[in-house]
Amino acid sequence: MAAEANNAKPTFLSPPQEGKKPIVSLRGITKRFPGVIALDHIDLDIYPGTVHALLGENGAGKSTLVKVLYGIYTPDEGEIIINGRPTRLTSPADAINMGIVMVSQSPQIIDTLTVAENIILGLEKYNHFVPVTKVYKTIREESKRVGIKIDPGIEVWRLSYTQKQLVEILRAILLGAKVLLLDEAITYLPIEEKQRFYKFIRRFADEGGTVVLITHKIYEAMDVADKITVLRRGKVAGHLDRKEATIEKIRALMFGERSAEITYERLPTAQPEPKTILEVKDLWVMGDFGGYAVQGVSLEVKKGEVLGIAGVAGNGQKELIQAIMRLRPVMKGRIIYNGEDITRKTTYYLRVNGVGYIPDLPAKYGVSIENSIIENIAVLPVYSRGIINWDKIRELTLKLIKEFEIKTPSPDTPVKFLSGGNIMKVLVARELTVATNLLVAYNPTRALDEATAIKVRKIIKEKVLKNKVSAIIASEDLDEIFQISDRIAVMNSGKIVGVFPADKAKREEIEHLMVM
Amino acid sequence: MVIVRRVKPLPYWIIPIIALLAGIAISVIILYVLMGASPAAVLSAIVYGFTRPGVVAKTFVALTIVGIALLVSFKGSIWNIGGEGQITFGLMAATWVALFTALPYINPGLAQVSMILLAMVAGGIWALLAALPRAYLGLDEVPVTLIMNYIAYYIVDILVRGPWLGKHVYNYIRTDTIPAQVMFPQVPGTTMTWDGLFLLIILFVGVWYLLRNTSIGLRIRILGNNPNLLRSSGISVPLMIIVALTISGFIAGSVGALYLGGDVYRISYPVEAHTANYGYTGILVAWLSMLELIAVPIAAYIVSALYTAGIQYQILVGGHLGQLLTAGSAIVDVFIGSILLMYTILITISEYKIKIIVKR
Numbered sequence: 001m002a003a004e005a006n007n008a009k010p011t012f013l014s015p016p017q018e019g020k021k022p023i024v025s026l027r028g029i030t031k032r033f034p035g036v037i038a039l040d041h042i043d044l045d046i047y048p049g050t051v052h053a054l055l056g057e058n059g060a061g062k063s064t065l066v067k068v069l070y071g072i073y074t075p076d077e078g079e080i081i082i083n084g085r086p087t088r089l090t091s092p093a094d095a096i097n098m099g100i101v102m103v104s105q106s107p108q109i110i111d112t113l114t115v116a117e118n119i120i121l122g123l124e125k126y127n128h129f130v131p132v133t134k135v136y137k138t139i140r141e142e143s144k145r146v147g148i149k150i151d152p153g154i155e156v157w158r159l160s161y162t163q164k165q166l167v168e169i170l171r172a173i174l175l176g177a178k179v180l181l182l183d184e185a186i187t188y189l190p191i192e193e194k195q196r197f198y199k200f201i202r203r204f205a206d207e208g209g210t211v212v213l214i215t216h217k218i219y220e221a222m223d224v225a226d227k228i229t230v231l232r233r234g235k236v237a238g239h240l241d242r243k244e245a246t247i248e249k250i251r252a253l254m255f256g257e258r259s260a261e262i263t264y265e266r267l268p269t270a271q272p273e274p275k276t277i278l279e280v281k282d283l284w285v286m287g288d289f290g291g292y293a294v295q296g297v298s299l300e301v302k303k304g305e306v307l308g309i310a311g312v313a314g315n316g317q318k319e320l321i322q323a324i325m326r327l328r329p330v331m332k333g334r335i336i337y338n339g340e341d342i343t344r345k346t347t348y349y350l351r352v353n354g355v356g357y358i359p360d361l362p363a364k365y366g367v368s369i370e371n372s373i374i375e376n377i378a379v380l381p382v383y384s385r386g387i388i389n390w391d392k393i394r395e396l397t398l399k400l401i402k403e404f405e406i407k408t409p410s411p412d413t414p415v416k417f418l419s420g421g422n423i424m425k426v427l428v429a430r431e432l433t434v435a436t437n438l439l440v441a442y443n444p445t446r447a448l449d450e451a452t453a454i455k456v457r458k459i460i461k462e463k464v465l466k467n468k469v470s471a472i473i474a475s476e477d478l479d480e481i482f483q484i485s486d487r488i489a490v491m492n493s494g495k496i497v498g499v500f501p502a503d504k505a506k507r508e509e510i511e512h513l514m515v516m
Numbered sequence: 517m518v519i520v521r522r523v524k525p526l527p528y529w530i531i532p533i534i535a536l537l538a539g540i541a542i543s544v545i546i547l548y549v550l551m552g553a554s555p556a557a558v559l560s561a562i563v564y565g566f567t568r569p570g571v572v573a574k575t576f577v578a579l580t581i582v583g584i585a586l587l588v589s590f591k592g593s594i595w596n597i598g599g600e601g602q603i604t605f606g607l608m609a610a611t612w613v614a615l616f617t618a619l620p621y622i623n624p625g626l627a628q629v630s631m632i633l634l635a636m637v638a639g640g641i642w643a644l645l646a647a648l649p650r651a652y653l654g655l656d657e658v659p660v661t662l663i664m665n666y667i668a669y670y671i672v673d674i675l676v677r678g679p680w681l682g683k684h685v686y687n688y689i690r691t692d693t694i695p696a697q698v699m700f701p702q703v704p705g706t707t708m709t710w711d712g713l714f715l716l717i718i719l720f721v722g723v724w725y726l727l728r729n730t731s732i733g734l735r736i737r738i739l740g741n742n743p744n745l746l747r748s749s750g751i752s753v754p755l756m757i758i759v760a761l762t763i764s765g766f767i768a769g770s771v772g773a774l775y776l777g778g779d780v781y782r783i784s785y786p787v788e789a790h791t792a793n794y795g796y797t798g799i800l801v802a803w804l805s806m807l808e809l810i811a812v813p814i815a816a817y818i819v820s821a822l823y824t825a826g827i828q829y830q831i832l833v834g835g836h837l838g839q840l841l842t843a844g845s846a847i848v849d850v851f852i853g854s855i856l857l858m859y860t861i862l863i864t865i866s867e868y869k870i871k872i873i874v875k876r
């Protein structure tokens with residue numbers, strides 16, 4: 001369609017000088033949704049040359065705030081002042097014209113196009129009739145500068161989640177971003193990429209760029225940010241400078257008295273029974289692009305214990321978990337659940353026999369965002385056969401909403417209207433309820449805020465200790481692995497390279513095995 | 517050229533209304549330019565169509581049922597374009613009951629019910645045949661169901677020219693007329709039948725209950741939104757595809773029985789030239805309803821009013837009876853085509869942006 005006028009973009013970036021005028025100011029920004037005030041008179045100044053972290057519990061309003069800045073939502077009240085001028089942003093195109101670009105947690109790029117084609121889509125200066133190959137050079141140069149390796153000619157569907165996120169960020173930079181809005185965009189990258197990225201962000205800011213960073217990893221925010229703003233229930237709970245920020249202060253602002261519950265101490269070790277609940281024998285499973293992603297894995301989970309699987313993303317954990325859930329064919333080997341060989345059985349068999357499943361990428365595999373919370377719970381075969389007893393499911397839903405503090409106007413609200421973390425809570429709450437015998441999970445606290453993540457781990461551990469439920473939990477978060485596991489298996493290149501009792505495991509040794 | 521999803525779609529309920537108004541406006545222009553039709557005459561025909569519920573009733577009942585049928589599969593993102601074939605199969609099954617069994621002479625009431633039920637089973641089987649390759653081979657259901665419409669016509673044509681050719685038809689190629697006792701009784705003052713009215717009510721309530729209160733209904737809706745959730749819940753996605761499409765064909769099939777028992781009373785060769793095209797017009801009804809069950813009758817009323825308007829226009833300008841059918845339906849096609857086109861364009865620009873990139 002018509003190109004947005006390619007008129008001179010305001011070049012408002014003077015060299016970075018502390019104490020200068022803000023590049024973006026929000027005054028009294030208010031945004032209401034049916035039944036909630038997502039943003040309640042927010043005042044915020046963001047200065048050029050800074051990394052500005054935006055923290056807050058699930059549903060605090062962080063995503064809504066950056067969506068306002070990116071022109072996706074129009075505020076009901078208040079003023080956005082960009083470079084000293086009151087500005088109306090009515091679409092992302094407006095924001096991009098002002099040099100504001102957002103990258104979110106889920107990649108938005110188009111699978112059927114190549115990396116270069118995706119990038120050129122947004123670039124007005126290359127539109128419309130410049131051959132794609134012309135931009136290859138630019139892409140290569142720029143990606144080198146950012147410190148990532150990417151082949152511009154590759155089709156996006158072949159890329160991993162990590163690579164897709166890198167393309168998103170590269171695209172934002174090539175769009176000429178002066179202000180980068182990162183909404184949990186790098187939270188789930190593997191450690192190595194993440195660190196490289198934080199370095200880049202730092203450099204970007206030192207060269208005069210501005211970054212608004214949303215993350216639930218408070219330590220990371222404290223490491224990289226110059227300023228920290230904490231949101232709570234749609235209001236600004238406090239602005240902090242790097243120098244004055246301590247973890248206690250931040251947590252207190254984020255969670256109030258709930259912050260006292262936050263601890264990374266290991267949860268009590270379980271005393272498993274001798275009975276084996278899940279056994280995997282010499283398992284071979286294909287990856288998405290050919291080749292074996294799981295190569296001869298054998299492991300065992302006893303009744304009433306948590307087996308944690310540590311590993312860097314993309315080392316076969318996803319395929320292993322999916323094979324156990326019978327969502328991916330087994331090429332060789334056997335899976336035994338509760339004494340029954342399930343290698344040829346269906347997911348249905350597991351689901352009606354006490355197995356709960358938390359997949360990676362919840363919005364893609366674990367919930368249907370167009371459907372309501374209550375429908376997302378009712379869908380499981382254990383809850384609905386033939387005619388649905390809505391009264392019973394409503395009762396259960398209300399109980400879960402309360403127990404997991406899911407922020408929603410009602411159980412009938414479509415899941416897409418919930419915040420990222422609250423979507424995850426719907427999934428986790430549902431699956432913990434059906435996991436009466438075994439929980440199979442991959443990153444079970446992804447997108448949850450610290451307090452909720454720890455609470456979920458406690459609930460899992462309690463079920464393991466009290467009800468003798470078993471759990472196999474793969475996670476890329478070592479803190480999580482250490483906190484919840486009774487035994488830790490390390491997965492690397494499709495193989496289990498070591499199994500340790502968690503109370504004796506050394507963190508350095510496990511980290512070493514993960515990247516070896 | 518690529519199509520990109522808008523980050524911010526337009527509010528959705530506006531679209532059918534604009535599409536309707538713009539579609540009518542465009543139709544008036546097309547009819548004026550191409551056929552010299554006076555806009556005033558066209559508009560007064562439209563007013564006539566909208567203000568004669570009794571006249572509109574027969575078309576309204578058929579289109580509502582087809583709309584409901586398609587809605588069931590569309591809810592599951594299964595695009596059943598085969599309503600026409602399923603109706604034709606229903607027509608065939610109902611004809612068999614009426615002409616080739618003794619039932620009409622033994623128990624006319626039971627015969628009428630059997631005509632409808634068997635028509636539904638036939639429509640369901642026809643849809644099932646399209647559902648199997650879709651479910652297990654991933655074959656796109658749109659071309660498959662579309663092609664199966666023509667196969668259905670063809671099968672019925674063979675029957676009508678051969679074994680089913682009537683004994684009292686002079687030189688016409690058609691079946692005999694069905695016995696009077698299985699001609700569906702009319703609701704006085706309207707063009708619809710009691711059978712049609714009851715069926716409509718039963719199907720509307722039934723589908724409402726299905727979608728709302730049964731696990732099948734919930735799963736069809738989730739199939740349309742995120743089949744991955746079904747997979748991870750342990751529910752077979754191929755099975756749900758089959759169920760959605762088969763139910764859709766099952767409901768659509770009943771319209772074949774209504775068409776026979778309440779409208780044409782026999783099948784004339786070639787059947788494709790004598791169809792009311794409800795299977796295709798029903799697609800417009802389903803879309804205009806925005807896949808909300810409550811809106812299906814509303815959309816069906818609007819479309820059937822326009823349908824009636826097309827025919828009324830011909831009467832107003834005084835065409836011969838022979839021209840009337842063909843020209844009348846041509847005008848209907850202009851209306852329906854314009855609205856569907858406007859609808860498609862509006863939906864597309866409200867949800868997608870088109871961008872151009874050059875490969876190589």
Ligand SMILES: Nc1ncnc2c1ncn2[C@@H]1O[C@H](COP(=O)(O)OP(=O)(O)OP(=O)(O)O)[C@@H](O)[C@H]1O
Nearest residue numbers: 033038058059060061062063064417418419420421
């Ligand atoms: N489109 C929407 N419609 C209705 N309510 C919404 C919408 N978007 C957000 N909300 C509500 O606004 C509140 C803030 O949501 P937001 O997504 O900004 O939270 P967040 O701070 O990003 O949380 P998280 O850490 O879980 O991602 C939530 O209560 C959410 O339910």
Ligand SMILES: [Mg+2]
Nearest residue numbers: 062063419420
């Ligand atoms: Mg968020």
